[in-house]
Amino acid sequence: MSEIKEECGVFGIFDDAEAVKKTYFGLHSLQHRGQESAGIASSDGEYIKCYTGMGQVGRVFRPSKGFLEKLENPTAIGHLRYSTTGSSNPLNAQPFLSEYSQGQIAVAHNGNLINANLLRDEYEAYGHIFKSSNDTEVVVHLLAKPTHVSKPDPLAHVLNHLHGAFSILFLFPDRIEAARDPFGFRPLCLGKTKAGKYCVASETCAFDAIEAEYIRDVEPGEIVTIDKTGLSSRFFVEPGTVTPGHCIFEHVYFAKQSSRIFGDSVHEFRKQSGRVLAQEHPVDADIVTPVPDSGTSAAVGYASESGIPFDMGFVRSHYVGRTFLAPSQELRDLAVKMKLAVVKEAVAGKRVVVVDDSVVRGTTTKGKINSLREAGAKEIHMRVACPPLVSPCYFGVDFPTKEELIANNRTLEEIRDFLKVDSLGYISLDGLLSCASLPGDHYCTACWSGDYKMPVNTAFNKLSLERHQMQLFDNID
Numbered sequence: 270m271s272e273i274k275e276e277c278g279v280f281g282i283f284d285d286a287e288a289v290k291k292t293y294f295g296l297h298s299l300q301h302r303g304q305e306s307a308g309i310a311s312s313d314g315e316y317i318k319c320y321t322g323m324g325q326v327g328r329v330f331r332p333s334k335g336f337l338e339k340l341e342n343p344t345a346i347g348h349l350r351y352s353t354t355g356s357s358n359p360l361n362a363q364p365f366l367s368e369y370s371q372g373q374i375a376v377a378h379n380g381n382l383i384n385a386n387l388l389r390d391e392y393e394a395y396g397h398i399f400k401s402s403n404d405t406e407v408v409v410h411l412l413a414k415p416t417h418v419s420k421p422d423p424l425a426h427v428l429n430h431l432h433g434a435f436s437i438l439f440l441f442p443d444r445i446e447a448a449r450d451p452f453g454f455r456p457l458c459l460g461k462t463k464a465g466k467y468c469v470a471s472e473t474c475a476f477d478a479i480e481a482e483y484i485r486d487v488e489p490g491e492i493v494t495i496d497k498t499g500l501s502s503r504f505f506v507e508p509g510t511v512t513p514g515h516c517i518f519e520h521v522y523f524a525k526q527s528s529r530i531f532g533d534s535v536h537e538f539r540k541q542s543g544r545v546l547a548q549e550h551p552v553d554a555d556i557v558t559p560v561p562d563s564g565t566s567a568a569v570g571y572a573s574e575s576g577i578p579f580d581m582g583f584v585r586s587h588y589v590g591r592t593f594l595a596p597s598q599e600l601r602d603l604a605v606k607m608k609l610a611v612v613k614e615a616v617a618g619k620r621v622v623v624v625d626d627s628v629v630r631g632t633t634t635k636g637k638i639n640s641l642r643e644a645g646a647k648e649i650h651m652r653v654a655c656p657p658l659v660s661p662c663y664f665g666v667d668f669p670t671k672e673e674l675i676a677n678n679r680t681l682e683e684i685r686d687f688l689k690v691d692s693l694g695y696i697s698l699d700g701l702l703s704c705a706s707l708p709g710d711h712y713c714t715a716c717w718s719g720d721y722k723m724p725v726n727t728a729f730n731k732l733s734l735e736r737h738q739m740q741l742f743d744n745i746d
């Protein structure tokens with residue numbers, strides 16, 4: 270069964286006495302972006318060391334194993350994975366450490382390469398041996414190709430061969446190179462510590478975690494080099510030749526409320542989406558309650574715009590992560606059950622507006638509506654802070670097949686009936702786009718509109734690089 274999964278998170282820091290520890294803290298703050306595997310690669314200026322493992326960063330780098338100490342080096346990059354190409358497998362954990370004719374390289378990638386299959390076929394035909402089943406590995410093979418190595422700027426040359434989404438970090442022994450695809454699908458930000466050391470992260474919340482300051486985003490189509498001489502920049506495509514296509518689902522769900530991405534505060538964006546939702550779908554009710562966590566900011570906006578009191582109809586367990594993680598529908602159902610508890614006193618006898626950021630399969634909504642009714646809610650009005658999701662994503666979000674999306678092939682009334690709510694209202698796409706500060710065409714909205722920023726292969730299969738069953742067991746003590 271396919272899974273809905275979240276994003277990957279990347280972090281890097283150059284020439285800092287506590288680089289590995291800071292990478293750990295940076296990854297910790299980005300944990301919401303990926304919980305399948307975690308890893309850190311570090312360099313002493315000449316050699317790179319790397320450790321990756323399955324699970325959350327706290328588990329992979331638990332103190333008893335001492336890997337943070339073993340990795341100690343002044344420069345490091347880290348990665349948190351949610352698979353979009355290739356299964357959840359230790360061989361697919363990142364950073365990817367490889368050695369080629371030019372020396373060592375470690376790669377950490379957030380996004381999804383839509384031409385990985387074609388590139389891999391081409392390189393396998395030359396006799397290349399791949400050690401993983403994920404898209405990211407093709408980048409290293411491209412870099413190693415002798416005719417690419419001899420180019421004046423091999424990395425820029427290689428990045429031009431990639432199609433799709435990549436916010437990607439390369440650790441060479443003497444430097445970090447951070448690059449972003451020309452559409453800027455995924456966020457990537459630059460920061461500086463109090464001691465003036467440069468760092469790079471998927472979201473600004475990672476800088477808050479290490480008391481660094483946000484400087485700017487890595488621009489779409491840009492490569493930023495961080496080395497002994499400081500920070501320098503070049504573009505691998507002509508700046509301004511491509512209209513960006515930032516994933517607006519980052520604002521809706523993925524990113525942390527405390528982050529700023531694509532120039533906007535995630536919390537303010539979501540709050541505004543709640544206000545617009547209240548304007549577009551008003552209702553008479555007694556309380557507004559969020560589905561925590563990511564529905565909370567939108568519910569605050571809905572309550573303030575409607576004047577209906579905000580209350581906590583649900584509390585969430587801190588011991589259950591994002592429910593998309595669970596690898597089967599049974600586990601997702603169970604995760605929702607364990608994660609969200611209804612506060613009877615807040616909802617009994619009330620007309621309740623329930624606000625969530627998104628309804629994807631409907632697992633959360635369907636799983637909880639009954640509990641609200643059992644707790645005595647008189648009416649339930651579901652309000653959703655993004656439009657109905659109808660198309661799969663090929664750019665780094667592992668959305669299920671069309672068939673699994675509850676809005677696919679259902680009218681609004683059919684969805685309402687399926688969710689068993691008294692009324693249902695989704696924000697419009699224009700309403701959602703009005704909450705962002707960039708013009709609407711600067712965002713990718715394909716999972717709602719079906720309008721992809723580039724041609725996609727709709728027959729894409731996440732496991733297509735899994736040529737045979739790869740098995741490597743995690744070393745669990």
Ligand SMILES: O=P(O)(O)OC[C@H]1O[C@H](OP(=O)(O)OP(=O)(O)O)[C@H](O)[C@@H]1O
Pocket residue numbers: 522560561562563564590591592593594625626627628629630631632633634
């Ligand atoms: O309709 P569904 O298939 O249930 O998917 C949508 C739900 O899943 C996500 O929450 P999640 O638990 O992943 O994370 P959160 O704690 O950040 O809200 C999202 O915020 C919705 O609540």
Ligand SMILES: NC(=O)CC[C@H](N)C(=O)O
Pocket residue numbers: 275276277350351352353354355361378379380381382403404405665666
């Ligand atoms: N969600 C992501 O960004 C995943 C990165 C990469 N495509 C992988 O599957 O490992």
Ligand code: SF4
Pocket residue numbers: 454515516517518519661662663664665666713714715716717
């Ligand atoms: S299809 Fe949806 S989830 Fe994927 S990049 Fe576009 S907006 Fe984001």
Ligand SMILES: [Mg+2]
Pocket residue numbers: 560561562563564625633
């Ligand atoms: Mg949620």
